[in-house]
Amino acid sequence: MPRAVVVGELQVLELQKESADQRETGLTPHQFLLRTRVLHALALLRDTRRPVTEIAFDVGFGDLSNFIHTFRRELGCSPRAFRETTPAAWAAAGLQTQGAQ
Incomplete structure (x- = not known):
């Protein structure tokens, strides 16, 4: 089988997988990556x-602004504003606190 045909079939399979993932999560692969x-x-x-x-850099963003x-x-707030919220606010949002180190 010619290489171009194999590559084309692999691309179709990848698109089908992305489509199935999007139906399952409601997110595109890029949106899922950003959310993660x-x-x-x-x-x-x-x-x-x-x-x-x-x-920001450790989780994969290329620049602070982005x-x-x-x-x-x-999340509706800046990272700094999130950090400044109280543990009580985190608990109300359903987030577990492990204490700041």
């Missing part, structure tokens, strides 16, 4: 005192 990164950042902001910039914009779009 923000949730990871949320845990680091909640459980550590690491700088916001360091967290991280803050995405975080705010997903």
